[in-house]
Amino acid sequence: MDTNISDRIRLRFNLFDADGNGVLEEEDFIALADRIIQAVGAAETDPKADALRAAHAQYWQSLQLTNAADRIDLAAYAATVSAAGWFDRNGLPYAQSLADICDRDDDGQISLTEFQPVMEAAGFAPDKVRQLFASFDRDGNGSVDRDEWIAGIEEFYNPSVSDTVTAVLVDA
Ligand SMILES: [Ca+2]
Ligand SMILES: [Ca+2]
Numbered sequence: 001m002d003t004n005i006s007d008r009i010r011l012r013f014n015l016f017d018a019d020g021n022g023v024l025e026e027e028d029f030i031a032l033a034d035r036i037i038q039a040v041g042a043a044e045t046d047p048k049a050d051a052l053r054a055a056h057a058q059y060w061q062s063l064q065l066t067n068a069a070d071r072i073d074l075a076a077y078a079a080t081v082s083a084a085g086w087f088d089r090n091g092l093p094y095a096q097s098l099a100d101i102c103d104r105d106d107d108g109q110i111s112l113t114e115f116q117p118v119m120e121a122a123g124f125a126p127d128k129v130r131q132l133f134a135s136f137d138r139d140g141n142g143s144v145d146r147d148e149w150i151a152g153i154e155e156f157y158n159p160s161v162s163d164t165v166t167a168v169l170v171d172a
């Protein structure tokens, strides 16, 4: 495994380890979804909040079922999410639900104002969020559309390409 791959997997692992205890548990995924829902001020009954909770639950269940364990360490996480087809089944619904809850005004575009609270709630350092936004905005029009968002997340999970998230987060 080259350094870049292990960097990006460790980054994601640490982002999901909401309580920072070094293993992923169901509580981490519940806490993360709740943090994002609170950050955008979505109502409990908002369908976007339900979809976000469901996608986080699905992400967690894929880890739990694959490993038959209630605590997932970095090695188990890396093996599960690197398996063929994992992203399309579990990562894509997660990315879509995040894009949807980000787009508060339903115009199909994610502005920096919409992006910032969600990414900070997801665990990204405030000073990195602006850089991430710029790197997701591939056509440079000042907003991130749904396709740009999903392309950015998909790259973050695709070990065969160098991705913008890791490039921004891992200091050169
Ligand atoms: Ca944890
Ligand atoms: Ca919007």
Ligand SMILES: [Ca+2]
Pocket: 136, 137, 138, 139, 140, 141, 142, 143, 144, 145, 148
């Ligand atoms: Ca754009």
